[in-house]
Amino acid sequence: MGKNVEGAEHGEFSAKDYHDPPPAPLFDPDELAQWSFYRALIAEFIATLLFLYITVLTVIGYKRQTDLKNNGDECGGVGILGIAWAFGGMIFILVYCTAGISGGHINPAVTFGLFLARKVSLIRAVMYMVAQCLGAICGVGLVKGFQKAYYVRYGGGANTLADGYNKGTGLGAEIIGTFVLVYTVFSATDPKRSARDSHVPVLAPLPIGFAVFMVHLATIPITGTGINPARSFGAAVIYNKEKAWDDQWIFWVGPFIGAAIAAIYHQFVLRAAAIKALGSFRSSAHV
Template sequence: MAKGVEVVEQHGEFHAKDYRDPPPAPLVDAEELVKWSFYRAIIAEFVATLLFLYITVLTVIGYNSQIDRAHNGDDCSGVGVLGIAWAFGGMIFVLVYCTAGISGGHINPAVTFGLFLARKVSLLRAILYMVAQCLGAVCGCGLVKAFQRAYYERYGGGANTLKDGYSKGTGLGAEIIGTFVLVYTVLSATDPKRRARDSHVPVLAPLPIGFAVFVVHLATIPVTGTGINPARSFGAAMIYGKEKAWDDQWMFWVGPLLGAAIATFFHQHILRAAGIKALGSFMSSSIL
């Protein structure tokens, strides 16, 4: 139960009394630099993103190779789009579950950016998380290429590209909306006020987050291959190295970061009314 929250039952209903939001993270927290927990969290983000890209990119390449064999007379068409979506969503569920208590289980620069805007992490932590995530993605894709070099080159290295028949505006919109769904789910599932209010209903936060990744992939794989994670798109493009992988790379950064910003604004300032509460507190203190 969150500190400073008392939950009582009245007439069969639960109410949160005297709830107070935790203080916002400082913009720059130099004290983090002397704490082992800070570096442990960065390492956790690096390893988690490495494992995420290793498993998911292997799944994408395996699916493409199976589709190729199917076109040559093999009836087996592989795991399909559903299997790819399960790979991405399932790995996020597993890795968030494993790392949530160490680093928060971001595994995505867009999620880190959203949580920074929500003042859940400091600027220093956000920057180093993003660097660790991108490096982890590059290393994860590097392992895939090392183990599956022939298939990696032949089937596009799992890189995100805008699919034929879709405009850049459509692709950008898909990335914005997909990331909005993900970051909104993260903020809702980890909201301390919700945990206090609904403490009688156990919620395993990694589960809805993993499902959000799963359903977004089902919707947007046919459009962009589904980015919603700049590190995932960057790592695959970096190791694959072909021009096509870089053509629309901007889309897989602008879309997720913009979607994360919109989701954070919606959750914090519309649903949680953080701006209105801050203004009310300021006016009250001014009057006093």
């Protein structure tokens, strides 16, 4: 007792017992017979629907308020800062609400990164991506249904490469932006960190939401900020104009590359998974 008090006085804290969770199976057909699996799919669908509904409405509302041709105020509206807050804030809210049900991915790139790290099975990863894309389409569809005139006039919230930037710049922005997001997801949800820093409680949705906010501030002027293939795909499907499809590949390739780099960096560099696996192999070889 006295030792524990003395350690606390000197700023030393004992970490909780920690064990790495086993990797998720690559194929797990048993998931298809579990209600919890379908409940998670519904949660991802609804969360992505709400995410696109609020954020695309924010984008269109901002363009409407600043449209000088429609008696708008050039300095009015929420501005880029407000749009970034809308995206980051919604991610914070929705991850907080759905983390205990589906993990709160709400983004195929996040799901892809977690799959590469063996946090989810292939079946779950694929079905999550399908649910996310369908949710995004429905969310943007609601925006168009409620505000069709403004929706069409102001670009439908679709991601496009801004004038003055080449495809390489846009791809790079998506790769780095998604890396920041997925790296934050890994760090905020790392069970080892939770055990080691148990005296400093971390609300995982908060840093994840802030990561989305910061990336939007940096990349809205370049690509409108994708970093979420479902967000870009859903807006393109409903808007369905040639410009929305011209560079659609950037908003899939970029996020998936960024997510893969983040997964490799966190798992094999920071967590040294390859070295641990080699050590385990050598230990078993001497038995």
